Amino acid sequence: GAGVSQSPRYKVAKRGQDVALRCDPISGHVSLFWYQQALGQGPEFLTYFQNEAQLDKSGLPSDRFFAERPEGSVSTLKIQRTQQEDSAVYLCASSPIRGSSLRYGYTFGSGTRLTVV
Amino acid sequence: DQQVKQNSPSLSVQEGRISILNCDYTNSMFDYFLWYKKYPAEGPTFLISISSIKDKNEDGRFTVFLNKSAKHLSLHIVPSQPGDSAVYFCAATIQGAQKLVFGQGTRLTINP
Numbered sequence: 001g002a003g004v005s006q007s008p009r010y011k012v013a014k015r016g017q018d019v020a021l022r023c024d025p026i027s028g029h030v031s032l033f034w035y036q037q038a039l040g041q042g043p044e045f046l047t048y049f050q051n052e053a054q055l056d057k058s059g060l061p062s063d064r065f066f067a068e069r070p071e072g073s074v075s076t077l078k079i080q081r082t083q084q085e086d087s088a089v090y091l092c093a094s095s096p097i098r099g100s101s102l103r104y105g106y107t108f109g110s111g112t113r114l115t116v117v
Numbered sequence: 118d119q120q121v122k123q124n125s126p127s128l129s130v131q132e133g134r135i136s137i138l139n140c141d142y143t144n145s146m147f148d149y150f151l152w153y154k155k156y157p158a159e160g161p162t163f164l165i166s167i168s169s170i171k172d173k174n175e176d177g178r179f180t181v182f183l184n185k186s187a188k189h190l191s192l193h194i195v196p197s198q199p200g201d202s203a204v205y206f207c208a209a210t211i212q213g214a215q216k217l218v219f220g221q222g223t224r225l226t227i228n229p
Contacts, residue, residue, distance in 0.1 A: 004160070031215065042121075042206050042219030043161065056215055091160055105151055105163025 004109035025094030123220035140207030147209040
């Protein structure tokens with residue numbers, strides 16, 4: 001596709017349930033990022049992949065959060081034993097640029113809105 | 118610890134006039150600053166960026182100004198158009214790191 005695709009668009013989970021959020025980056029994009037955006041706040045960095053390598057996971061809030069990108073394309077963000085504070089929009093972004101070239105920005109998907117009840 | 122701050126949650130401007138969106142930061146290690154625009158139910162869209170070694174960058178109706186001594190940057194939109202109504206995020210990067218640090222956002226409304 002032409003853009004970054006995320007699925008599902010909306011997810012309602014019961015507290016304690018595990019969820020998996022999918023990101024299809026733009027074909028050929030090397031870098032992939034996950035961000036969490038709480039209501040009324042700016043996006044907050046979760047983790048970064050360069051191809052299949054997870055180079056930075058410093059933003060993952062707890063060991064309940066896990067991300068993978070096994071073949072260097074599609075990525076999945078998994079949240080185990082969801083809590084109410086996990087309710088947020090989860091944004092995926094990708095970039096064709098390797099290394100520290102964030103000055104050019106990167107392409108975000110429309111996000112997955114997770115609501116934990 | 119909010120390293121990037123947008124202190125105005127909202128701004129209303131008349132169509133055709135100038136919109137000025139402000140952003141303050143605390144980390145002297147930031148080397149690039151970016152502005153993103155976000156419509157409801159969509160992801161943020163990159164608008165314009167500026168290196169920390171410059172004080173101005175212009176792209177069409179959008180100009181970003183950087184005042185390093187004050188740790189302040191601003192986005193000017195002139196003339197403002199109805200399609201500019203959106204939430205604007207200021208973001209910054211630290212040299213060597215890949216992540217963006219975002220501000221809280223400012224909702225801009227352009228009135229006809």
